[in-house]
Amino acid sequence: SFVLNAWDLYRFYHTAESEVLAVRGVSLKVTAGEMVAVMGPSGSGKSTLLNCLSGIDEPDGGYVEIMGQRITRKAERERAAIRAKHIGILLQKENLIPHLTVKENICLQMALAGQIDYKRIEELLGELGMIERQYAYPRQLSGGENARAGLAVALASDPALLLADEPTGEVDRKTEELILDLLAAKCKQGLTAITSTHSLIIAARADRIVALQDGRINDAG
Numbered sequence: 001s002f003v004l005n006a007w008d009l010y011r012f013y014h015t016a017e018s019e020v021l022a023v024r025g026v027s028l029k030v031t032a033g034e035m036v037a038v039m040g041p042s043g044s045g046k047s048t049l050l051n052c053l054s055g056i057d058e059p060d061g062g063y064v065e066i067m068g069q070r071i072t073r074k075a076e077r078e079r080a081a082i083r084a085k086h087i088g089i090l091l092q093k094e095n096l097i098p099h100l101t102v103k104e105n106i107c108l109q110m111a112l113a114g115q116i117d118y119k120r121i122e123e124l125l126g127e128l129g130m131i132e133r134q135y136a137y138p139r140q141l142s143g144g145e146n147a148r149a150g151l152a153v154a155l156a157s158d159p160a161l162l163l164a165d166e167p168t169g170e171v172d173r174k175t176e177e178l179i180l181d182l183l184a185a186k187c188k189q190g191l192t193a194i195t196s197t198h199s200l201i202i203a204a205r206a207d208r209i210v211a212l213q214d215g216r217i218n219d220a221g
């Protein structure tokens with residue numbers, strides 16, 4: 001069985017001037033422990049695809065199942081519940097709520113997923129090397145600490161699937177390697193990660209590369 005099963009996804013954007021076919025007929029099956037890199041030029045549909053997979057956005061066609069549970073064609077509230085339970089989201093920035101400490105940010109994410117587990121918070125902070133910085137506010141963190149705290153929040157609910165949209169777009173090489181090491185270790189333990197990226201460093205570490213071109217998977221890529 002698949003952690004993620006997406007079938008024939010379509011997403012159009014209708015604007016006053018034009019109609020953009022952002023995702024056209026994308027199908028994707030991903031199993032436990034896999035690390036997938038979604039690559040493609042700017043505008044090829046990477047963000048749109050990830051938003052459809054997470055249920056943040058509803059595709060115009062096709063369906064998505066997460067852990068055997070359909071997330072598409074459901075009310076936003078139901079999609080949010082499935083997302084909170086099974087999916088962690090890592091963005092380039094703004095993973096943290098600025099007026100909450102690192103620990104409070106993690107607590108909040110756990111609360112959204114159902115329950116706060118203080119033992120798990122300690123574990124997470126330890127794994128990510130953030131025990132000493134748990135009472136810091138996001139603006140007090142260095143770039144690397146910010147990235148690690150963002151990952152802690154993304155992993156707070158112990159998700160089966162991590163969706164990361166260009167997570168290392170704005171960090172230095174050392175931080176990128178750190179995030180990748182942490183992700184690879186998590187994938188060894190069974191986490192599934194789908195990462196959109198321009199980074200060849202991430203691509204080299206991925207089990208599989210999905211190449212997007214004009215909203216389609218480019219099989220030659």
Ligand code: ADP
Binds near residue numbers: 045
């Ligand atoms: P990528 O993440 O690969 O840069 P996106 O998914 O952001 O690609 O964008 C895919 C295409 O859809 C682009 O042509 C982009 O301009 C268009 N697009 C994305 N979001 C919107 C939107 N909210 N409204 C209209 N067009 C959009």
Ligand code: ADP
Binds near residue numbers: 046
């Ligand atoms: P990325 O390349 O990282 O996906 P973009 O710069 O393409 O980022 O898009 C940033 C945001 O702008 C996205 O939320 C996307 O939905 C929105 N967007 C992108 N293209 C358009 C567009 N043509 N019209 C309206 N919104 C857009």
